[in-house]
Amino acid sequence: MKLKGQVHKYGANVDTDVIIPARYLNVSDPLELAKHCMEDIDAQFVKKMKPGDIIVADTNFGCGSSREHAPLSIKSAGVSCVIAKTFARIFFRNAINIGLPLLECVECVEKTKNGDTLEVDLAAGKILNLSTGLVFTAKPYPDFMSELIKAGGLINYTKKRLA
Amino acid sequence: MMTLAEKILAAHSGKKKVIAGEFINCKVDLVMANDVTAPIAINEFRKLGVKVFNPKKIVFVPDHFTPNKDINSAEQVKMIREFARETGVGFFEMGRVGIEHVLLPDKGIVLPGDVVIGADSHTCTYGAIGAFSTGMGSTDIGSAMATGDIWMKVPHTIKFVFRGKLNKWVSGKDLILYTIGQIGVDGALYASMEFAGEAIENLSMSGRFTIANMAIEAGAKAGLFKVDKKTLEYLAPRAKRKFKVYEPDADAEYSQIFEWDASKIEPMVAFPHLPSNTKPISKVGEVRIDQSVIGSCTNGRLEDLQIAAKIFKGKKVHPEVRCIILPGTQEIYLEAMKLGLVETFVKAGAVFSTPTCGPCLGGHMGILAKGERAISTTNRNFVGRMGSPKSEVYLANPAIAAASAIAGRIISPEDL
Numbered sequence: 001m002k003l004k005g006q007v008h009k010y011g012a013n014v015d016t017d018v019i020i021p022a023r024y025l026n027v028s029d030p031l032e033l034a035k036h037c038m039e040d041i042d043a044q045f046v047k048k049m050k051p052g053d054i055i056v057a058d059t060n061f062g063c064g065s066s067r068e069h070a071p072l073s074i075k076s077a078g079v080s081c082v083i084a085k086t087f088a089r090i091f092f093r094n095a096i097n098i099g100l101p102l103l104e105c106v107e108c109v110e111k112t113k114n115g116d117t118l119e120v121d122l123a124a125g126k127i128l129n130l131s132t133g134l135v136f137t138a139k140p141y142p143d144f145m146s147e148l149i150k151a152g153g154l155i156n157y158t159k160k161r162l163a
Numbered sequence: 164m165m166t167l168a169e170k171i172l173a174a175h176s177g178k179k180k181v182i183a184g185e186f187i188n189c190k191v192d193l194v195m196a197n198d199v200t201a202p203i204a205i206n207e208f209r210k211l212g213v214k215v216f217n218p219k220k221i222v223f224v225p226d227h228f229t230p231n232k233d234i235n236s237a238e239q240v241k242m243i244r245e246f247a248r249e250t251g252v253g254f255f256e257m258g259r260v261g262i263e264h265v266l267l268p269d270k271g272i273v274l275p276g277d278v279v280i281g282a283d284s285h286t287c288t289y290g291a292i293g294a295f296s297t298g299m300g301s302t303d304i305g306s307a308m309a310t311g312d313i314w315m316k317v318p319h320t321i322k323f324v325f326r327g328k329l330n331k332w333v334s335g336k337d338l339i340l341y342t343i344g345q346i347g348v349d350g351a352l353y354a355s356m357e358f359a360g361e362a363i364e365n366l367s368m369s370g371r372f373t374i375a376n377m378a379i380e381a382g383a384k385a386g387l388f389k390v391d392k393k394t395l396e397y398l399a400p401r402a403k404r405k406f407k408v409y410e411p412d413a414d415a416e417y418s419q420i421f422e423w424d425a426s427k428i429e430p431m432v433a434f435p436h437l438p439s440n441t442k443p444i445s446k447v448g449e450v451r452i453d454q455s456v457i458g459s460c461t462n463g464r465l466e467d468l469q470i471a472a473k474i475f476k477g478k479k480v481h482p483e484v485r486c487i488i489l490p491g492t493q494e495i496y497l498e499a500m501k502l503g504l505v506e507t508f509v510k511a512g513a514v515f516s517t518p519t520c521g522p523c524l525g526g527h528m529g530i531l532a533k534g535e536r537a538i539s540t541t542n543r544n545f546v547g548r549m550g551s552p553k554s555e556v557y558l559a560n561p562a563i564a565a566a567s568a569i570a571g572r573i574i575s576p577e578d579l
Binding site: 013015017018021022023025026027028040041059060063064065066067068069071072086088089090093094097098142144148153154155158159161162 | 186199200202203206207210211213227228232233235236239281282283284286298299300301302303305306309310314316348349352353379382384437524525526543545546547548552
């Protein structure tokens, strides 16, 4: 599957409180959560982003709370994938479990600017920057994680196990 | 050979040995969620179309917005309550509920050697009593509610050794803030932190819970302590089932070892907007505050309240400061009343609340307006954590938070 979108770039340690502030955690409807995605780091994010757009960030993206509302809000806002140097571990699990694609790639983060257009081949882990022509390869997933992704997330994987 | 984390994970995955980085399927002794995370977990669980694996090993603790702050949060708890009644899983009703990470060990529900997963990032708190406990998301919890197991990547272990004796007013909070200040908010990413040394051995259980609680603020999966005499004394009136004590091997492999002299550590303050942005109290300078919060899963235990009360005794909260004190459980609330702590707080001009996570995550019970600044014994000072994205949170121990409430600025009790 190929994803294509414009880059919204952020720094290190983007925490789950700024991705989806706790004042919105009294609901769990993904579409409600999507309205406030990234609100406390970039109040205009939801207005300016287009479906398919890509979040690019430095290290430790998604640190803090275990709230699955964070990747849910990003996914349901229409973001196609998140590329970062590293991810916080609970956010990483949550995103894989709900089917929000994540890619780890230090070089891509360093050489990609806000507003660039990226094309991502998820299966191959290839990222093409259409604005600069540069090509990057993301860190491959361990086998087990690939299996989870292929199954379509944890609930589908568990369904198969229980069948 | 194996670290404490590896020992517990090996025993729960039917293996003689596990190696850092290995993917395992791990049996769990307790699955937990709160009022924010349980609704999604229940919805995901229902998609599986099976019964819960064991209702006695699943518990819901609605503590974040309790007592329900609005219609939406009331609807969330109603849905959890109805699910609990239908399936027989554990549920703590208001009036009995406490802050999950204070409540569950205090009730003897979590014991040493257990593997606990919770849909709350501070689930790592139970490492203080030698349990492998870690935070996950709602979908992980929903799946484990059905199967009683979960996939894990075995974390590598970083050892932290604190030599020497603690200075006056220095607590577990200061050791963990110091640690995070040294290694950063991702300094222990994916790792298990293991704490040892003379200062740790001499530390109260309260202090150990505080340290384990904030392991996540260094990116860790767990923060573990060896079980010792103090742990067993804590457990004696609480444990109602047998438990197994695991010890790290003498030749366990650590990815890194840090050794620090605890006698050189001062009370620490984490400045906005990261827990790693720490300064010793002597270097804080003039920082005026509007609010002081004492409590939470980090510092809402009886000992924390006792330290605060000692400082508030006969003193008044600064006229321009609001002070909010939140006990971790109803039992701690009761003890605080019996010991006269509540009277001290109220006479000082502080608010004494029933247990709730409340202001820690900007939920309710003391939200900050634009431009306001709080000192807090909680665990996070991210942008907007306690309210307005234009407000600020400074993290510290209960003694500093109490002294600062009186002085109106961040100060050590020594300088009051």
